[in-house]
Amino acid sequence: MLVFMPVAIFTPFYSWAEIPTSPILDEAEKLVDIAPARAKQITQNYLSARKLVSDSQEISASRENAEKTIRTPNTTVIALQVLARSRLALKDARGALNAIDEAVSVAQHHTLSYARLQSQMIKTGMLWKLYKDKSKVSAELDTTQQDIKSGNLSSTSRDALNYQLTMLRGTIASESLQLKQADSFFQKAEKYASGSGRPELFINYQLTLGEHNLNHHRLNRALYDLLAAYWSAIESNNLVLLARSNHLLAMVFYQRQALDRSIEHLLQAADFYDKYKNSAILPVILKQMGDIYYLQSKFNLALVHYFNVLDAENTDTDIEHVINLRLDLAKTYIQLFNYPLAEQYLNRAHNLLSFSSLPQLQAKAILLEADLAFHLGRYKVAIAKATLAQKEARKYDNPDIRIQAHHLLASSYAKTNQYQNAYEQSQLYSQLQISKKDELLRISIDNFIQQKKFIESSLHYQDQQDKLSGVEAELHHYQNILMALFAISSLLLFFVLRKATVSRRLKKELTELYEDHYTHPRSGLRNLRLLNLKLPSSLEQSNANFEQWETGELINEPLHDRLRFIMIDLPFLRNMYPNGGYKAGLELESEFGAFIKSKIVKPARLYHFSDALFLYVEPNPNPDKDPEQIFYKVTDWIDQFKTDKKIDKCIRAGIADYPFLQRAYTAIDDKDLIDILLMASNMARDISLENSGSQWVYLKAIKNAPAASFAGDNIRIACRDAIDKGLIKVISSRKNGGEIKKTVLTD
Known part of the structure; x- marks a missing residue:
């Protein structure tokens, strides 16, 4: 099963409003999701190498070296926000909360209302990501809403903060499976995003909305939103957002089993993230590519990508991903008939599972044990393990493991001459498989790809229609100019043709004169x-x-x-x-x-x-x-x-x-x-x-x-x-x- 990692919800709020920033912090912010360790290093260097200056006279006195020696309260808050998000991406929850609390404190001390409220929203988003508990964030959301309403803010700042809060509420509702409520929040935010005149903000909105629809398996809507973001990112030449668009589009095509299309978008995303050292997203993409190659029975290619992910592992890697990678390596080696290595990686995964509580991966590991036992001819062990995996999968409603377990049980029973049991397991396997295919075939792959082309065409058509009105206005003006130019050109053409005719005649006469003058009259040779x-x-x-x-x-x-x-x-x-x-x-x-x-x-x-x-x-x-x-x-x-x-x-x-x-x-x-x-x-x-x-x-x-x-x-x-x-x-x-x-x- 393909592991899907959602893109982080902590988008750069400060880039949407009035807070001035600096090129260094812009670079760090872009690296938060791509290379968080590098973003953390940049912001820490920024904070340690510069002096916080709030007095305007002191800023004026330091103006010569201000670019490299001082930081304002606003840029300090931004740096702390980026530092907090970087630490959270690196699994340093305590450090992340300390940094964002410091950002709130600095903004409050210097009466920076906008920066304080924005920092509070980022903290709320962090708490949600860490605990997934609405009771821990509901009060914070309401308090922030009230502060925005009553605070001393300009209308532009208030609109920007309301938009950010609405998007945060929509994301929390989406991840809480409150689908209608999430749709309502996102629809409310659309007016501000589309009317802001800032392409980056609107593309981020489309990506968030597309991810929301993707997570809830509304693939047609997700495809529309993500394709719109994809083409907008290309038009605005925003490579960071283009890479995110490619990543999410790959997930849409994977869920529709259009695997070749999914690989195309993953390759484009990988080309971008591969430019960054220690990229946090690149291993995820490589893992997804390996999973797709496995489904396409390209086991050697899958193995190469899994090992590339293995090379990128570090102490910050999520234990769930570490275990899942080893299980996938074991699964691939089974398909390549390398049973000793398959058993080796399976044992490593079991050792890690003994220190964690991950029932879904536990069921997957048991199923792989059954599969390995079957290939080694230990059919009774395979039956016992597959039965256990099937029970675990039923508890947590994992249809993929159940399907594989029933198929393995049917094969194992047949090998041990228990044909009645094999028949029963085959029936259960067929029922689940048919159910899954019915779900997948609601929209066929061909229709889905045709729909993609239609959506792309409609997006281009809308863009062309917007340009058409301006072109038509210019057309009439150019028609008049064209008529005048045509008349002038006709006259010029007449004179040019006449001149060319005269020139040809004179050239011919000159050639004849030259030949007559320099040719011997009797022999025709040079004279x-x-x-x-x-x-x-x-x-x-x-x-x-x-x-x-x-x-x-x-x-x-x-x-x-x-x-x-x-x-x-x-x-x-x-x-x-x-x-x-x-x-x-x-x-x-x-x-x-x-x-x-x-x-x-x-x-x-x-x-x-x-x-x-x-x-x-x-x-x-x-x-x-x-x-x-x-x-x-x-x-x-x-x-x-x-x-x-x-x-x-x-x-x-x-x-x-x-x-x-x-x-x-x-x-x-x-x-x-x-x-x-x-x-x-x-x-x-x-x-x-x-x-x-x-x-x-x-x-x-x-x-x-x-x-x-x-x-x-x-x-x-x-x-x-x-x-x-x-x-x-x-x-x-x-x-x-x-x-x-x-x-x-x-x-």
Whole structure:
């Protein structure tokens, strides 16, 4: 059976009225039910570390350090109230009553009527919790009622105290099983709670009302009140009250046997309380989760949660909970067939029961003894113990133990061949089980969950309805604004669309002009204009990168700025015009341009330099790479070119690298580099005319070639001089650089 621990009734009265407090005491008050030991420590430190100051002049004199060194009579009373509640939560009844008596005394000494009456109500609530005797609190309640009526209080304070007293009377009536009287008190308090404008107060009211209905098994009403509190706590972002709402909602779903829903809410509550060290509520929640896992036959999970509760036990733990936990451990071990451990925990529970008077747990322990004896094959012992447990349960009207006892008796009698007795016990078991199921099935689980959804929807609907009136008022205003904005937007859209249309047309025209201006009219390739536009800026940027590398501004050498140029001379394009005619020449150039364009892969580039000259540029990270590679790449392309015209596919190529001078990057500019390429291609042409076939010439400056050798106005003369001096190497497809050198110098 799931153990249900009601939430404490001593809600923070002072937070509902006019008494000023402090952040430290606010924190302590929130911890009273969650971690009472911590709340007690905070309030004791507060009282011992601060001086009680009542004179306003003394307060003014201490104003600089007042936040940490003094306490007013009001805050002193609040601290004593929190201390009293903390001690009561820690089972220190005498200390709790002493602290609340001191709070009454301080409030009376400083003529704090509100604080005195509030402290009296807290004391009355404590006496009720300790003794559950109305005769001990009735006179106190009447006296407090009279004092509120006749006291010198503001109307706000009087209303607040009347509300607190009404809630206290309602709680006492509820726990005294005076249901109608409790309903009357809670209904009377609702007007103040709902009209206070304080979300925390109203959520506390809904939780108290929901707990009242839950304790009296009015589950539909409890569900409505607790769901309202749950959503209000979420809306106000009050995590403490949200955790309480989750805990109580879990109890509602447990009583309806919606165990999965119950676990969901318990997990949410556990996530919150697990953040607090030595939380008083967390073990209760873990125990309840263990009980649910047991009912779901998840025995290992149940065992884990029971042991977590066992680890959290201390000297303040209620003896009833200690005994019940050991009985549940024994019950779980029986289901796991670990009978020695089950017997061990059962013996511990019996030892504790011998020092206490807890007949319900005594009956449960006897039933577990019978169950253990049955599993061990001691059927006569099981019959005797189960009969005794059944009698004890009948005395205290515990239907769960009676059902289990009858079932165990039926099984034990059957094992000992006493079939008549087994049949009779089975009949009794069936009657009790049917009665219990009838009770549970008054509202089915599915209907109950559907009702939950309906209640949530109605709560949201009410909230949305309240907002609707304000939204409708704004809607008309925004409609007028919207119409004006629509008209303005339409005009703007018209202008934007027109501008976009004009922009597209101009962009298209600009693209066409660009292509016409920078594209060769016959081949469709990039032309000399584009080369003259792009090459200087490209080489200038590369020069800057190399200079930064030389000065150490760049860590790595800019290899991608090293380029290899090849000036390609295609005689078949030049010869087609005189040999095949103008039309054939145009067709051949167009076909070749379309073909060669498909072979160029970025970042490589190809320019139609002049009639039969083309300039191809590609990155050359490795300056020592054989120049034949780029030549053969171009010849492969030319060989792949297919045309119906009869042409000679030999080519002449001049090759050079950039930077041309390894030690002086800026000495050779774009025009000089093109002149060098033209010289090299002309050398290749001379070789081709002399030896026929495709030829190439590669001009390469030696590593230490000085820039001064190329400083003149005529780069061609400078190159011939450099070749003569051996500053430029001449490498060709004929491998006879000496003869080429001699020819160049002769020319």
